[in-house]
Amino acid sequence: MRRNVFLLLAVAVALAVPPRAGGEGSVTCVLSPGVRASLKHRIVVEEETWPSVLMETRAGRELLKLEEAGGFRLHVRVRETPGDYLLCVIYVDDGGRVVLDGGSRVVLCYGRRRVESTEILLTDGLAEREVYSTADESIVLTPSSGRYAKAASGGYLAIVRFPDDSLPRNRDWVPDSFELKGGEGNESAAG
Amino acid sequence: MRALRARVLLALLIVAASPVAAFAGSPDGHETMWDWIVRFLQWAAGGWHYY
Numbered sequence: 001m002r003r004n005v006f007l008l009l010a011v012a013v014a015l016a017v018p019p020r021a022g023g024e025g026s027v028t029c030v031l032s033p034g035v036r037a038s039l040k041h042r043i044v045v046e047e048e049t050w051p052s053v054l055m056e057t058r059a060g061r062e063l064l065k066l067e068e069a070g071g072f073r074l075h076v077r078v079r080e081t082p083g084d085y086l087l088c089v090i091y092v093d094d095g096g097r098v099v100l101d102g103g104s105r106v107v108l109c110y111g112r113r114r115v116e117s118t119e120i121l122l123t124d125g126l127a128e129r130e131v132y133s134t135a136d137e138s139i140v141l142t143p144s145s146g147r148y149a150k151a152a153s154g155g156y157l158a159i160v161r162f163p164d165d166s167l168p169r170n171r172d173w174v175p176d177s178f179e180l181k182g183g184e185g186n187e188s189a190a191g
Numbered sequence: 192m193r194a195l196r197a198r199v200l201l202a203l204l205i206v207a208a209s210p211v212a213a214f215a216g217s218p219d220g221h222e223t224m225w226d227w228i229v230r231f232l233q234w235a236a237g238g239w240h241y242y
Contacts, residue, residue, distance in 0.1 A: 038242075040242045041239075041242070043239075048238075048239075063238070074239075075238075075239075087239055087242060089242050126240050149240060150240075151239075151240050151241065151242040152240065152241050152242060153242055155242075157239060157240055157242070159239075
């Protein structure tokens, strides 16, 4: 019986531990009333999207199969467009609403230094068959925006693009705070 | 009840043993089992979508 419990606990822990546990930090800020965003991870483009690297692992090869089948497009977009990228999860509570458009900028604050994003990208689901960019269209997020993919935590998965080599290297990318500027109809953001 | 428990344990054993078998039979011998498990979980959870 104890062995069974141990096995079940081991499986539960393995499923619960995030793949990047013990890795980089993250930062969460309120963008507007009812809207929070969490910057989770700096995307290492060479490791996470390059076919030559993905071919080295079983999981990577599965992703490449997905790409051949017309999916994986957010990854492909990141791979093919130079820039620094952060993975961001946007949480919209009941009554909350945020508009992301060509004028929207995620502004990272490193002391007095500010770094502004150039583009915010979303996708449609796990298979990433569509990519939605603020450079092309307005993106309206409400708690029930079914068009856009959500992360496992329930927030909308977004990739924020910054100019190439604009972010501090390695794990130092985590800013003191950040805010959302612009976006038609958004209330003023609190950093 | 005992038969059910045996089936559950067998299923868990298969799940637990599959990475070992895959690792043993794979030409990618440099991948550690833990790396394999983590990557499998990451893939199963959708990679970036995990968060």
